[in-house]
Amino acid sequence: MTPGKPLTLRGRTLGAERPLICSPLVGRNRERLLAEATNVHGKAPEVIEWRVDYYDAIGDTAAVLETGGALRRIVGDTPIIFTRRSIREGGEAIPIGDAEVVKLYAAVAASRLVDLIDFEMGNDPDQIREVRAATRAAGTHLILSYHNFGYTPGAEFLVQRFLEAERLGADVAKVAVMPRDRLDVLTLLTATAQAEAKSRIPLISMSMGPLGAVTRMIGGVFGSSLSFAIGEGASAPGQIPIADLKALYDIVARARGGA
Numbered sequence: 001m002t003p004g005k006p007l008t009l010r011g012r013t014l015g016a017e018r019p020l021i022c023s024p025l026v027g028r029n030r031e032r033l034l035a036e037a038t039n040v041h042g043k044a045p046e047v048i049e050w051r052v053d054y055y056d057a058i059g060d061t062a063a064v065l066e067t068g069g070a071l072r073r074i075v076g077d078t079p080i081i082f083t084r085r086s087i088r089e090g091g092e093a094i095p096i097g098d099a100e101v102v103k104l105y106a107a108v109a110a111s112r113l114v115d116l117i118d119f120e121m122g123n124d125p126d127q128i129r130e131v132r133a134a135t136r137a138a139g140t141h142l143i144l145s146y147h148n149f150g151y152t153p154g155a156e157f158l159v160q161r162f163l164e165a166e167r168l169g170a171d172v173a174k175v176a177v178m179p180r181d182r183l184d185v186l187t188l189l190t191a192t193a194q195a196e197a198k199s200r201i202p203l204i205s206m207s208m209g210p211l212g213a214v215t216r217m218i219g220g221v222f223g224s225s226l227s228f229a230i231g232e233g234a235s236a237p238g239q240i241p242i243a244d245l246k247a248l249y250d251i252v253a254r255a256r257g258g259a
């Protein structure tokens with residue numbers, strides 16, 4: 001458990017002993033996204049992420065908000081993360097620039113249709129402050145994230161990314177990296193454990209790809225409070241199906257003396 005105050009999201013606790021399971025939605029249009037949401041919601045993930053960089057109408061704020069409302073009606077009280085992942089950190093190409101993304105984030109936060117917004121720490125500092133101000137005004141939680149699809153930096157660097165997110169006002173800090181060997185996987189887990197001992201906010205971490213898939217299974221033991229699992233489509237390499245991850249969490253909980 002994180003040493004600071006865990007977040008309660010519609011009755012679910014981010015930062016508890018057992019990590020939450022989040023499933024991404026990657027539909028390209030309204031019809032496909034809502035059909036995907038219906039299917040994924042039936043598999044009972046504890047959190048849903050809308051990867052809006054996959055959404056063709058991302059440049060139409062009114063359309064995004066209307067679709068967001070329909071999505072909320074489908075998933076009920078399941079918490080929603082709203083994420084535009086940039087190309088530089090593994091996302092899709094989109095027809096709008098960073099300034100327009102910030103405006104979209106502000107509108108979505110103000111709508112109160114989502115519970116968390118994910119913004120990358122690599123963005124312009126002024127834009128980070130804008131997004132932080134918008135989420136605070138709306139009572140929406142902010143994830144500040146760092147992704148490296150090329151390699152795994154050293155543990156000290158990764159610890160500092162977690163702590164920098166907190167310093168910048170994040171409610172949750174996220175780090176995702178690509179391993180080149182087994183030691184890189186251990187580096188990510190070590191950095192997560194070291195950061196959790198210092199941080200006052202929940203952390204999310206993962207080592208990506210097949211080599212790092214184990215971190216999605218046991219990351220909670222080292223301090224990660226959420227893992228992404230496939231409901232219908234994957235949003236990053238190494239994600240595993242929801243049912244498989246739930247079964248693994250049950251095994252880990254029993255091994256640790258839990259229910």
